[in-house]
Protein backbone atom coordinates (compact mmCIF):
# COMPACT_ATOMS: atom_id res chain seq x y z
CA UNK A 1 0.00 0.00 0.00
CA UNK A 2 1.04 3.62 -0.46
CA UNK A 3 1.13 6.30 2.21
CA UNK A 4 2.39 9.89 2.37
CA UNK A 5 4.55 10.86 5.28
CA UNK A 6 5.75 14.45 5.68
CA UNK A 7 5.03 14.91 1.97
CA UNK A 8 7.03 11.81 0.93
CA UNK A 9 5.14 9.03 -0.87
CA UNK A 10 6.32 5.54 0.19
CA UNK A 11 5.17 1.97 -0.30
CA UNK A 12 4.77 -0.01 2.92
CA UNK A 13 3.59 -3.46 3.98
CA UNK A 14 0.09 -3.92 5.34
CA UNK A 15 -0.07 -4.19 9.15
CA UNK A 16 2.95 -2.12 10.13
CA UNK A 17 2.69 0.77 12.60
CA UNK A 18 3.03 4.45 11.69
CA UNK A 19 6.25 4.52 13.70
CA UNK A 20 7.70 1.63 11.68
CA UNK A 21 6.63 3.28 8.42
CA UNK A 22 8.31 6.55 9.45
CA UNK A 23 11.49 4.67 10.26
CA UNK A 24 11.37 3.13 6.77
CA UNK A 25 11.06 6.65 5.29
CA UNK A 26 14.06 7.79 7.32
CA UNK A 27 11.94 10.02 9.57
CA UNK A 28 12.61 9.96 13.30
CA UNK A 29 9.65 10.25 15.64
CA UNK A 30 10.59 10.66 19.32
CA UNK A 31 9.39 7.84 21.60
CA UNK A 32 9.45 7.12 25.31
CA UNK A 33 7.32 4.21 26.53
CA UNK A 34 7.85 2.33 23.27
CA UNK A 35 10.37 -0.53 23.29
CA UNK A 36 10.93 -2.65 20.17
CA UNK A 37 10.73 -5.93 22.13
CA UNK A 38 7.53 -5.11 24.00
CA UNK A 39 3.89 -4.75 23.02
CA UNK A 40 3.34 -1.00 22.45
CA UNK A 41 0.73 0.41 24.81
CA UNK A 42 0.65 4.05 23.74
CA UNK A 43 0.97 5.36 27.30
CA UNK A 44 3.25 8.41 27.15
CA UNK A 45 1.96 10.30 24.10
CA UNK A 46 5.43 11.40 23.00
CA UNK A 47 5.24 9.65 19.63
CA UNK A 48 2.06 11.42 18.50
CA UNK A 49 1.58 12.35 14.85
CA UNK A 50 -1.29 13.70 12.76
CA UNK A 51 -2.73 10.95 10.54
CA UNK A 52 -5.56 11.88 8.16
CA UNK A 53 -6.13 14.97 10.31
CA UNK A 54 -6.40 13.09 13.61
CA UNK A 55 -3.81 13.18 16.38
CA UNK A 56 -2.74 9.68 17.42
CA UNK A 57 0.17 7.78 18.93
CA UNK A 58 2.34 6.28 16.19
CA UNK A 59 3.83 3.34 18.14
CA UNK A 60 0.57 1.42 18.42
CA UNK A 61 -1.50 2.64 15.46
CA UNK A 62 -1.24 0.95 12.08
CA UNK A 63 -1.00 2.56 8.65
CA UNK A 64 -3.89 2.33 6.21
CA UNK A 65 -3.84 2.69 2.45
CA UNK A 66 -3.57 6.30 1.28
CA UNK A 67 -2.94 7.59 4.80
CA UNK A 68 -1.48 11.11 4.99
CA UNK A 69 0.81 11.53 7.98
CA UNK A 70 2.54 14.58 9.39
CA UNK A 71 5.06 14.01 12.13
CA UNK A 72 6.25 17.44 13.17
CA UNK A 73 3.65 20.21 12.80
CA UNK A 74 3.60 23.12 15.27
CA UNK A 75 0.50 21.62 16.88
CA UNK A 76 2.21 18.23 17.33
CA UNK A 77 5.31 19.85 18.81
CA UNK A 78 3.18 21.82 21.26
CA UNK A 79 1.18 18.75 22.29
CA UNK A 80 4.36 16.65 22.71
CA UNK A 81 5.75 19.29 25.02
CA UNK A 82 2.60 19.18 27.15
CA UNK A 83 2.80 15.37 27.31
CA UNK A 84 6.48 15.57 28.36
CA UNK A 85 5.57 18.10 31.04
CA UNK A 86 2.89 15.73 32.34
CA UNK A 87 5.35 12.86 32.45
CA UNK A 88 7.70 15.00 34.53
CA UNK A 89 5.11 15.81 37.17
CA UNK A 90 6.57 13.27 39.63
CA UNK A 91 10.11 14.64 39.34
CA UNK A 92 11.19 16.69 42.31
CA UNK A 93 13.82 18.72 40.47
CA UNK A 94 13.23 20.32 37.07
CA UNK A 95 16.94 20.26 36.16
CA UNK A 96 17.16 16.53 36.79
CA UNK A 97 14.17 15.92 34.52
CA UNK A 98 15.54 18.09 31.73
CA UNK A 99 18.91 16.30 31.86
CA UNK A 100 17.10 13.01 31.53
CA UNK A 101 15.05 14.27 28.57
CA UNK A 102 18.23 15.35 26.81
CA UNK A 103 19.81 11.97 27.48
CA UNK A 104 16.83 10.24 25.91
CA UNK A 105 16.85 12.70 22.99
CA UNK A 106 13.36 13.85 23.89
CA UNK A 107 11.89 17.32 23.31
CA UNK A 108 12.81 19.91 25.94
CA UNK A 109 9.99 21.16 28.11
CA UNK A 110 10.86 24.87 28.71
CA UNK A 111 9.59 24.51 32.24
CA UNK A 112 8.08 21.86 34.49
CA UNK A 113 4.53 23.18 34.56
CA UNK A 114 2.71 20.42 36.40
CA UNK A 115 3.42 19.12 39.89
CA UNK A 116 1.97 15.89 41.17
CA UNK A 117 1.24 15.10 44.79
CA UNK A 118 0.15 11.75 46.22
CA UNK A 119 -3.46 11.24 45.14
CA UNK A 120 -5.96 10.82 47.99
CA UNK A 121 -7.52 7.38 47.72
CA UNK A 122 -10.97 8.49 48.80
CA UNK A 123 -12.35 11.65 47.21
CA UNK A 124 -15.75 13.13 47.98
CA UNK A 125 -14.94 16.69 46.93
CA UNK A 126 -17.55 16.90 44.13
CA UNK A 127 -21.35 17.13 44.20
CA UNK A 128 -21.71 14.42 41.58
CA UNK A 129 -18.98 11.75 41.57
CA UNK A 130 -17.22 10.00 44.47
CA UNK A 131 -14.07 7.95 44.09
CA UNK A 132 -12.67 5.28 46.40
CA UNK A 133 -9.52 3.88 44.84
CA UNK A 134 -9.11 1.36 47.67
CA UNK A 135 -11.64 -0.64 45.63
CA UNK A 136 -9.83 -0.17 42.30
CA UNK A 137 -8.69 -3.28 40.45
CA UNK A 138 -6.86 -1.29 37.77
CA UNK A 139 -8.98 -2.47 34.85
CA UNK A 140 -8.44 0.91 33.18
CA UNK A 141 -12.01 1.21 31.85
CA UNK A 142 -12.58 4.59 33.51
CA UNK A 143 -9.36 6.02 32.06
CA UNK A 144 -10.40 4.99 28.55
CA UNK A 145 -13.80 6.63 28.96
CA UNK A 146 -12.41 9.86 30.41
CA UNK A 147 -9.44 10.13 28.05
CA UNK A 148 -10.69 8.69 24.76
CA UNK A 149 -14.47 9.13 24.75
CA UNK A 150 -14.57 12.47 26.56
CA UNK A 151 -11.05 13.92 26.03
CA UNK A 152 -11.22 15.30 29.56
CA UNK A 153 -8.28 13.46 31.18
CA UNK A 154 -9.40 14.12 34.74
CA UNK A 155 -8.35 10.58 35.70
CA UNK A 156 -5.31 8.84 34.38
CA UNK A 157 -2.58 6.30 35.06
CA UNK A 158 0.03 7.68 37.36
CA UNK A 159 3.41 6.37 38.41
CA UNK A 160 5.08 3.80 36.26
CA UNK A 161 5.93 0.08 36.07
CA UNK A 162 4.76 -2.01 39.07
CA UNK A 163 3.69 1.08 40.94
CA UNK A 164 1.21 2.20 38.24
CA UNK A 165 -2.11 3.24 39.71
CA UNK A 166 -5.26 4.85 38.44
CA UNK A 167 -5.88 8.18 40.07
CA UNK A 168 -6.85 11.77 39.55
CA UNK A 169 -4.81 13.96 37.25
CA UNK A 170 -1.71 15.30 39.03
CA UNK A 171 -2.99 13.89 42.33
CA UNK A 172 -5.43 16.80 42.66
CA UNK A 173 -8.78 16.67 44.41
CA UNK A 174 -11.41 15.69 41.83
CA UNK A 175 -13.06 19.10 42.15
CA UNK A 176 -9.77 20.76 41.16
CA UNK A 177 -9.37 18.66 38.00
CA UNK A 178 -11.09 19.25 34.67
CA UNK A 179 -13.74 16.59 35.50
CA UNK A 180 -17.09 17.59 33.99
CA UNK A 181 -19.13 15.16 36.08
CA UNK A 182 -20.44 13.16 33.11
CA UNK A 183 -20.27 9.90 35.10
CA UNK A 184 -19.17 7.80 32.12
CA UNK A 185 -16.38 6.44 34.34
CA UNK A 186 -18.92 5.35 36.98
CA UNK A 187 -20.96 3.56 34.33
CA UNK A 188 -18.10 1.19 33.49
CA UNK A 189 -16.37 0.80 36.86
CA UNK A 190 -16.89 -2.87 37.80
CA UNK A 191 -16.19 -2.54 41.53
CA UNK A 192 -17.98 0.67 42.48
CA UNK A 193 -14.67 2.46 43.08
CA UNK A 194 -16.21 5.30 41.09
CA UNK A 195 -19.87 6.06 41.58
CA UNK A 196 -22.37 8.87 41.89
CA UNK A 197 -22.75 10.74 45.18
CA UNK A 198 -25.91 9.25 46.66
CA UNK A 199 -28.73 11.20 48.28
CA UNK A 200 -31.17 8.34 48.94
CA UNK A 201 -30.97 8.51 52.74
CA UNK A 202 -31.62 12.29 52.81
CA UNK A 203 -34.70 11.77 50.64
CA UNK A 204 -36.00 8.92 52.81
CA UNK A 205 -35.78 11.17 55.88
CA UNK A 206 -37.62 13.99 54.11
CA UNK A 207 -40.37 11.62 52.93
CA UNK A 208 -41.23 10.98 56.59
CA UNK A 209 -41.41 14.69 57.42
CA UNK A 210 -45.00 15.86 56.92
CA UNK A 211 -43.90 19.50 56.84
CA UNK A 212 -42.77 19.08 53.25
CA UNK A 213 -44.65 18.64 50.00
CA UNK A 214 -42.30 16.24 48.18
CA UNK A 215 -42.40 15.98 44.44
CA UNK A 216 -40.59 13.72 41.99
CA UNK A 217 -40.06 14.57 38.34
CA UNK A 218 -38.76 11.94 35.93
CA UNK A 219 -36.64 12.68 32.84
CA UNK A 220 -37.67 11.38 29.39
CA UNK A 221 -34.96 8.69 29.40
CA UNK A 222 -35.79 7.12 32.80
CA UNK A 223 -38.97 5.34 31.65
CA UNK A 224 -37.06 3.43 28.94
CA UNK A 225 -34.22 2.33 31.24
CA UNK A 226 -35.34 1.82 34.84
CA UNK A 227 -37.13 -1.46 33.98
CA UNK A 228 -33.69 -3.02 33.41
CA UNK A 229 -32.94 -2.60 37.13
CA UNK A 230 -35.94 -4.86 37.80
CA UNK A 231 -34.98 -7.61 35.34
CA UNK A 232 -36.98 -6.33 32.39
CA UNK A 233 -35.48 -6.40 28.88
CA UNK A 234 -33.60 -3.34 27.58
CA UNK A 235 -35.94 -0.90 25.87
CA UNK A 236 -38.99 -1.71 28.03
CA UNK A 237 -41.18 1.39 28.22
CA UNK A 238 -42.43 1.42 31.83
CA UNK A 239 -43.88 4.92 32.30
CA UNK A 240 -47.03 3.85 34.19
CA UNK A 241 -45.25 1.27 36.40
CA UNK A 242 -42.58 3.84 37.29
CA UNK A 243 -45.20 6.38 38.36
CA UNK A 244 -46.99 3.77 40.53
CA UNK A 245 -43.74 2.65 42.18
CA UNK A 246 -42.75 6.24 43.02
CA UNK A 247 -46.20 6.93 44.42
CA UNK A 248 -45.83 3.90 46.71
CA UNK A 249 -42.44 5.21 47.86
CA UNK A 250 -44.35 8.20 49.26
CA UNK A 251 -43.88 11.16 46.93
CA UNK A 252 -46.85 13.55 47.15
CA UNK A 253 -46.91 14.17 43.42
CA UNK A 254 -45.18 12.62 40.42
CA UNK A 255 -44.67 15.02 37.54
CA UNK A 256 -43.17 14.63 34.09
CA UNK A 257 -39.95 16.36 33.00
CA UNK A 258 -41.31 16.04 29.44
CA UNK A 259 -43.43 19.08 30.40
CA UNK A 260 -40.13 20.90 31.16
CA UNK A 261 -38.70 19.68 27.84
CA UNK A 262 -41.66 21.20 25.98
CA UNK A 263 -41.10 24.45 27.81
CA UNK A 264 -37.41 24.38 26.83
CA UNK A 265 -38.40 24.00 23.20
CA UNK A 266 -40.78 26.97 23.35
CA UNK A 267 -37.93 29.13 24.64
CA UNK A 268 -35.06 27.62 22.65
CA UNK A 269 -36.87 27.68 19.28
CA UNK A 270 -37.82 31.33 19.97
CA UNK A 271 -34.22 32.16 20.84
CA UNK A 272 -33.03 30.57 17.58
CA UNK A 273 -35.56 32.59 15.56
CA UNK A 274 -34.51 35.77 17.39
CA UNK A 275 -30.84 35.11 16.61
CA UNK A 276 -31.61 34.46 12.92
CA UNK A 277 -34.02 37.37 12.40
CA UNK A 278 -31.91 39.91 14.26
CA UNK A 279 -28.60 38.73 12.85
CA UNK A 280 -27.23 37.80 16.27
CA UNK A 281 -24.42 35.31 16.92
CA UNK A 282 -24.79 31.89 15.28
CA UNK A 283 -24.51 28.95 15.51
CA UNK A 284 -26.73 28.57 18.55
CA UNK A 285 -25.67 25.54 20.59
CA UNK A 286 -28.00 23.67 22.92
CA UNK A 287 -27.44 23.97 26.65
CA UNK A 288 -29.61 21.24 28.18
CA UNK A 289 -26.73 18.83 28.86
CA UNK A 290 -24.83 19.95 31.99
CA UNK A 291 -21.81 17.72 31.21
CA UNK A 292 -21.44 19.59 27.93
CA UNK A 293 -21.98 22.98 29.65
CA UNK A 294 -19.21 22.14 32.16
CA UNK A 295 -16.98 21.10 29.25
CA UNK A 296 -17.39 24.32 27.23
CA UNK A 297 -16.94 26.43 30.38
CA UNK A 298 -13.71 24.58 31.17
CA UNK A 299 -12.14 24.03 27.75
CA UNK A 300 -13.70 26.61 25.39
CA UNK A 301 -14.90 29.60 27.45
CA UNK A 302 -14.39 31.88 24.44
CA UNK A 303 -17.27 30.01 22.75
CA UNK A 304 -19.81 30.57 25.57
CA UNK A 305 -21.79 33.27 23.68
CA UNK A 306 -22.90 30.50 21.30
CA UNK A 307 -24.67 28.58 24.09
CA UNK A 308 -28.42 28.97 24.29
CA UNK A 309 -29.36 30.86 27.43
CA UNK A 310 -32.08 28.28 28.19
CA UNK A 311 -31.85 26.32 31.43
CA UNK A 312 -32.15 22.56 31.08
CA UNK A 313 -35.68 21.05 31.19
CA UNK A 314 -35.60 19.85 34.83
CA UNK A 315 -34.30 23.23 36.03
CA UNK A 316 -37.01 25.07 34.06
CA UNK A 317 -39.50 22.65 35.55
CA UNK A 318 -38.24 23.44 39.07
CA UNK A 319 -38.45 27.21 38.56
CA UNK A 320 -42.07 26.90 37.38
CA UNK A 321 -42.97 24.44 40.15
CA UNK A 322 -41.76 26.77 42.89
CA UNK A 323 -43.67 29.76 41.46
CA UNK A 324 -46.66 28.93 39.21
CA UNK A 325 -47.54 25.59 40.85
CA UNK A 326 -46.79 26.76 44.41
CA UNK A 327 -49.20 29.67 43.94
CA UNK A 328 -51.84 27.48 42.32
CA UNK A 329 -51.90 25.03 45.27
CA UNK A 330 -51.16 27.65 47.94
CA UNK A 331 -47.96 26.14 49.35
CA UNK A 332 -44.92 28.15 50.43
CA UNK A 333 -42.20 27.27 47.87
CA UNK A 334 -39.74 26.85 50.76
CA UNK A 335 -41.82 23.86 51.88
CA UNK A 336 -41.70 22.18 48.50
CA UNK A 337 -38.90 19.66 47.94
CA UNK A 338 -38.28 18.73 44.32
CA UNK A 339 -36.38 15.52 43.55
CA UNK A 340 -35.29 15.17 39.92
CA UNK A 341 -34.82 11.59 38.77
CA UNK A 342 -32.28 11.89 36.00
CA UNK A 343 -30.08 9.68 33.80
CA UNK A 344 -27.21 11.98 34.57
CA UNK A 345 -24.63 12.59 37.29
CA UNK A 346 -23.69 16.07 36.06
CA UNK A 347 -27.20 17.30 36.88
CA UNK A 348 -26.35 16.90 40.57
CA UNK A 349 -23.81 19.70 40.26
CA UNK A 350 -26.05 21.71 37.93
CA UNK A 351 -28.80 21.86 40.57
CA UNK A 352 -26.31 23.31 43.09
CA UNK A 353 -25.16 26.19 40.88
CA UNK A 354 -25.80 29.66 42.26
CA UNK A 355 -27.44 30.61 38.95
CA UNK A 356 -30.17 28.05 39.68
CA UNK A 357 -31.42 29.89 42.79
CA UNK A 358 -34.07 32.58 42.21
CA UNK A 359 -35.25 34.89 44.99
CA UNK A 360 -33.56 32.59 47.52
CA UNK A 361 -35.36 29.46 46.26
CA UNK A 362 -33.52 26.57 44.60
CA UNK A 363 -35.14 25.33 41.37
CA UNK A 364 -34.29 21.71 42.22
CA UNK A 365 -33.44 20.34 45.68
CA UNK A 366 -32.07 16.87 44.91
CA UNK A 367 -30.99 14.99 41.82
CA UNK A 368 -30.83 11.21 41.90
CA UNK A 369 -29.81 8.91 39.07
CA UNK A 370 -31.83 6.07 37.52
CA UNK A 371 -29.65 3.66 39.53
CA UNK A 372 -30.38 5.51 42.79
CA UNK A 373 -34.12 5.70 42.00
CA UNK A 374 -34.18 1.90 41.53
CA UNK A 375 -32.29 1.46 44.82
CA UNK A 376 -34.78 3.74 46.56
CA UNK A 377 -37.76 1.80 45.17
CA UNK A 378 -36.18 -1.55 46.11
CA UNK A 379 -35.51 -0.34 49.66
CA UNK A 380 -39.32 -0.23 50.09
CA UNK A 381 -39.56 -3.82 48.78
CA UNK A 382 -41.39 -2.65 45.68
CA UNK A 383 -40.91 -4.60 42.46
CA UNK A 384 -41.51 -2.03 39.71
CA UNK A 385 -41.98 -4.73 37.07
CA UNK A 386 -45.12 -5.98 38.90
CA UNK A 387 -46.76 -2.57 39.35
CA UNK A 388 -50.00 -1.59 37.60
CA UNK A 389 -49.84 1.45 35.32
CA UNK A 390 -50.85 4.85 36.65
CA UNK A 391 -50.79 8.39 35.32
CA UNK A 392 -48.58 11.40 36.14
CA UNK A 393 -50.16 14.11 38.28
CA UNK A 394 -51.31 17.46 36.93
CA UNK A 395 -50.97 20.38 36.12
CA UNK A 396 -47.36 19.56 35.13
CA UNK A 397 -47.74 15.95 34.08
CA UNK A 398 -48.24 16.16 30.34
CA UNK A 399 -45.53 16.20 27.72
CA UNK A 400 -45.70 16.09 23.92
CA UNK A 401 -43.83 13.65 21.68
CA UNK A 402 -41.35 16.49 21.15
CA UNK A 403 -40.60 16.43 24.89
CA UNK A 404 -40.37 12.63 24.90
CA UNK A 405 -37.60 12.46 22.29
CA UNK A 406 -35.34 14.76 24.34
CA UNK A 407 -33.90 11.58 25.86
CA UNK A 408 -32.09 10.48 22.72
CA UNK A 409 -29.37 12.15 20.65
CA UNK A 410 -31.05 14.33 18.01
CA UNK A 411 -34.28 14.65 19.98
CA UNK A 412 -33.79 18.24 21.11
CA UNK A 413 -32.95 19.30 17.56
CA UNK A 414 -35.93 17.46 16.05
CA UNK A 415 -38.32 18.86 18.60
CA UNK A 416 -36.94 22.40 18.19
CA UNK A 417 -37.33 22.17 14.41
CA UNK A 418 -40.93 20.92 14.73
CA UNK A 419 -41.76 24.05 16.73
CA UNK A 420 -39.45 26.58 15.03
CA UNK A 421 -41.03 25.60 11.69
CA UNK A 422 -44.46 26.38 13.05
CA UNK A 423 -43.35 29.65 14.67
CA UNK A 424 -41.74 30.87 11.44
CA UNK A 425 -44.36 29.79 8.90
CA UNK A 426 -47.59 29.52 10.89
CA UNK A 427 -48.16 25.94 9.81
CA UNK A 428 -46.74 22.50 10.56
CA UNK A 429 -44.08 20.80 8.43
CA UNK A 430 -45.88 18.18 6.29
CA UNK A 431 -43.94 15.33 7.93
CA UNK A 432 -43.63 15.38 11.69
CA UNK A 433 -40.55 13.11 11.83
CA UNK A 434 -37.19 14.46 10.65
CA UNK A 435 -35.44 11.21 9.85
CA UNK A 436 -32.23 12.91 8.68
CA UNK A 437 -31.64 14.14 12.23
CA UNK A 438 -31.83 10.62 13.72
CA UNK A 439 -29.14 7.94 13.96
CA UNK A 440 -26.17 7.00 16.08
CA UNK A 441 -23.25 8.53 14.20
CA UNK A 442 -21.20 10.73 16.56
CA UNK A 443 -21.50 13.82 14.34
CA UNK A 444 -24.49 14.09 12.02
CA UNK A 445 -25.01 16.98 9.63
CA UNK A 446 -28.16 17.90 7.78
CA UNK A 447 -29.99 20.96 6.53
CA UNK A 448 -33.60 22.02 6.37
CA UNK A 449 -35.45 24.77 4.55
CA UNK A 450 -37.94 26.84 6.50
CA UNK A 451 -39.58 29.37 4.18
CA UNK A 452 -36.68 31.13 2.48
CA UNK A 453 -34.18 30.23 5.20
CA UNK A 454 -31.91 27.22 4.86
CA UNK A 455 -30.66 26.02 8.24
CA UNK A 456 -27.50 23.95 8.51
CA UNK A 457 -27.67 21.66 11.51
CA UNK A 458 -25.29 19.39 13.40
CA UNK A 459 -26.12 16.78 16.02
CA UNK A 460 -23.25 15.64 18.19
CA UNK A 461 -22.78 13.18 21.03
CA UNK A 462 -19.77 12.49 23.28
CA UNK A 463 -17.30 15.18 24.23
CA UNK A 464 -14.53 13.98 21.89
CA UNK A 465 -16.94 14.73 19.02
CA UNK A 466 -17.98 18.01 20.64
CA UNK A 467 -14.33 19.04 20.66
CA UNK A 468 -14.04 18.29 16.91
CA UNK A 469 -17.14 20.33 16.08
CA UNK A 470 -16.02 23.29 18.20
CA UNK A 471 -12.65 23.27 16.43
CA UNK A 472 -14.55 23.25 13.11
CA UNK A 473 -16.65 26.28 14.10
CA UNK A 474 -13.56 28.15 15.20
CA UNK A 475 -12.12 27.70 11.71
CA UNK A 476 -15.40 28.09 9.83
CA UNK A 477 -17.88 30.12 11.92
CA UNK A 478 -20.59 30.15 9.21
CA UNK A 479 -20.81 26.40 8.73
CA UNK A 480 -23.82 25.77 10.98
CA UNK A 481 -26.85 27.66 12.31
CA UNK A 482 -27.88 25.31 15.11
CA UNK A 483 -26.02 22.51 16.92
CA UNK A 484 -27.23 19.97 19.47
CA UNK A 485 -24.51 18.62 21.76
CA UNK A 486 -24.87 15.85 24.36
CA UNK A 487 -21.95 14.64 26.47
CA UNK A 488 -22.93 10.99 26.71
CA UNK A 489 -23.07 8.36 23.95
CA UNK A 490 -26.57 8.30 22.44
CA UNK A 491 -27.60 11.29 24.60
CA UNK A 492 -29.37 10.89 27.97
CA UNK A 493 -30.28 7.24 27.27
CA UNK A 494 -26.54 6.53 27.57
CA UNK A 495 -26.12 8.89 30.56
CA UNK A 496 -23.63 8.27 33.35
CA UNK A 497 -26.43 7.55 35.86
CA UNK A 498 -28.21 4.90 33.80
CA UNK A 499 -28.40 1.18 34.71
CA UNK A 500 -25.34 -0.99 34.26
CA UNK A 501 -24.45 -2.28 31.79
CA UNK A 502 -25.11 0.43 29.25
CA UNK A 503 -23.77 -0.85 25.94
CA UNK A 504 -24.21 0.31 22.34
CA UNK A 505 -26.89 -2.35 21.80
CA UNK A 506 -28.78 -1.38 24.92
CA UNK A 507 -28.63 2.32 24.00
CA UNK A 508 -30.15 1.44 20.61
CA UNK A 509 -33.05 -0.37 22.26
CA UNK A 510 -33.71 2.50 24.67
CA UNK A 511 -33.70 4.90 21.71
CA UNK A 512 -36.22 2.78 19.80
CA UNK A 513 -38.50 2.84 22.86
CA UNK A 514 -38.30 6.64 23.01
CA UNK A 515 -39.29 7.03 19.35
CA UNK A 516 -42.11 4.53 19.93
CA UNK A 517 -43.43 6.68 22.78
CA UNK A 518 -43.38 9.76 20.51
CA UNK A 519 -45.28 7.88 17.80
CA UNK A 520 -47.95 6.76 20.26
CA UNK A 521 -48.67 10.23 21.59
CA UNK A 522 -51.55 12.27 20.20
CA UNK A 523 -49.72 15.57 20.72
CA UNK A 524 -46.23 15.51 19.24
CA UNK A 525 -45.20 19.18 19.21
CA UNK A 526 -44.26 21.24 22.25
CA UNK A 527 -46.34 24.25 21.17
CA UNK A 528 -49.50 22.11 21.10
CA UNK A 529 -49.19 20.90 24.72
CA UNK A 530 -52.34 22.35 26.42
CA UNK A 531 -50.61 22.57 29.83
CA UNK A 532 -47.81 24.63 28.27
CA UNK A 533 -50.34 26.89 26.52
CA UNK A 534 -52.11 27.41 29.85
CA UNK A 535 -48.80 28.25 31.56
CA UNK A 536 -48.03 30.99 29.02
CA UNK A 537 -51.59 32.29 29.11
CA UNK A 538 -51.82 32.59 32.87
CA UNK A 539 -48.23 33.12 34.04
CA UNK A 540 -45.38 33.58 31.57
CA UNK A 541 -47.14 35.59 28.86
CA UNK A 542 -44.95 34.53 25.91
CA UNK A 543 -41.54 32.95 25.15
CA UNK A 544 -38.62 35.27 25.96
CA UNK A 545 -40.91 37.53 28.02
CA UNK A 546 -39.47 39.27 31.07
CA UNK A 547 -40.81 36.52 33.35
CA UNK A 548 -39.54 33.76 31.05
CA UNK A 549 -36.09 35.34 31.07
CA UNK A 550 -36.10 35.59 34.86
CA UNK A 551 -37.13 31.99 35.55
CA UNK A 552 -36.15 29.98 32.51
CA UNK A 553 -32.88 31.46 31.25
CA UNK A 554 -29.42 31.68 32.74
CA UNK A 555 -25.80 32.57 31.97
CA UNK A 556 -22.48 30.74 32.01
CA UNK A 557 -18.98 31.35 33.28
CA UNK A 558 -15.39 30.88 32.25
CA UNK A 559 -14.18 28.02 34.47
CA UNK A 560 -10.90 27.38 32.70
CA UNK A 561 -8.96 28.63 35.69
CA UNK A 562 -11.15 27.60 38.57
CA UNK A 563 -12.80 24.39 39.67
CA UNK A 564 -16.49 23.58 39.68
Ligand code: SF4
Nearest residue numbers: 146179180182183185
Ligand atom coordinates in the same frame (compact mmCIF):
# COMPACT_ATOMS: atom_id res chain seq x y z
S1 SF4 B 1 -17.10 12.01 35.46
FE1 SF4 B 1 -16.57 12.16 33.24
S2 SF4 B 1 -15.06 13.81 33.20
FE2 SF4 B 1 -15.20 13.18 35.36
S3 SF4 B 1 -13.62 11.64 35.66
FE3 SF4 B 1 -15.47 10.52 35.07
S4 SF4 B 1 -15.36 10.30 32.82
FE4 SF4 B 1 -13.88 11.90 33.43
Ligand code: SF4
Nearest residue numbers: 136137139140142189
Ligand atom coordinates in the same frame (compact mmCIF):
# COMPACT_ATOMS: atom_id res chain seq x y z
S1 SF4 C 1 -12.99 1.43 36.29
FE1 SF4 C 1 -12.98 1.27 38.54
S2 SF4 C 1 -11.78 -0.58 38.98
FE2 SF4 C 1 -11.37 -0.05 36.82
S3 SF4 C 1 -9.52 1.25 36.91
FE3 SF4 C 1 -11.25 2.66 37.02
S4 SF4 C 1 -11.64 2.93 39.22
FE4 SF4 C 1 -10.33 1.12 39.01
Ligand code: FES
Nearest residue numbers: 042044045047059
Ligand atom coordinates in the same frame (compact mmCIF):
# COMPACT_ATOMS: atom_id res chain seq x y z
S1 FES D 1 6.09 6.01 22.56
FE1 FES D 1 4.79 6.34 24.25
S2 FES D 1 2.84 6.46 23.30
FE2 FES D 1 4.14 5.88 21.66
